[in-house]
Amino acid sequence: MTASRTKRSSPAGGFAFTVDRVLPAAPEVLFATLTEARRIAAWSRHAGTVPAVIGGTMEMFDGWVKGVVLAYAPGSHAAFTWLPNDWPAGSQASIVTYRLTRVPGGTRLSIHQSGFPDSVRSTSHRTGWAQFVLDPLAEYLSTHHS
Numbered sequence: 001m002t003a004s005r006t007k008r009s010s011p012a013g014g015f016a017f018t019v020d021r022v023l024p025a026a027p028e029v030l031f032a033t034l035t036e037a038r039r040i041a042a043w044s045r046h047a048g049t050v051p052a053v054i055g056g057t058m059e060m061f062d063g064w065v066k067g068v069v070l071a072y073a074p075g076s077h078a079a080f081t082w083l084p085n086d087w088p089a090g091s092q093a094s095i096v097t098y099r100l101t102r103v104p105g106g107t108r109l110s111i112h113q114s115g116f117p118d119s120v121r122s123t124s125h126r127t128g129w130a131q132f133v134l135d136p137l138a139e140y141l142s143t144h145h146s
Helices: 027-035 037-044 119-143
Strands: 003-008 015-023 057-060 065-073 077-084 094-103 106-116
Touching: 015 119, 027 037, 027 077, 027 094, 027 106, 027 119, 037 119, 065 094, 106 119
Parallel strands: none
Antiparallel strands: 003 015, 015 106, 057 065, 065 077, 077 094, 094 106
């Protein structure tokens, strides 16, 4: 089950949300599955990587989204900017943060994304995280434990 919260992040504009799901893997395994190119390709069926270098360029979904790594702590958390190539020219990147917490049965993955200019993009991405990330991750991890 995915929990979700949406809020307006600041009076000046911008929307944010958090989605949470418990996944059947240790935090270290889940972190590697979210960041290593080989594993990303296995669960998402698209090329992607989140390099272990602050300032490195991350890509997901065959380059549909690109960003810059802001934080990288294996087994704990990662953060990066997120800018899809179909957003209007001049759009500001949003910020994605993964937080991993060991819980009975696996790891709680909390994905927080902030900096959306409107509720339409925020809602679309909140739905997309479940459909294109959390559901495929759960399926992959149920059969691949390392």
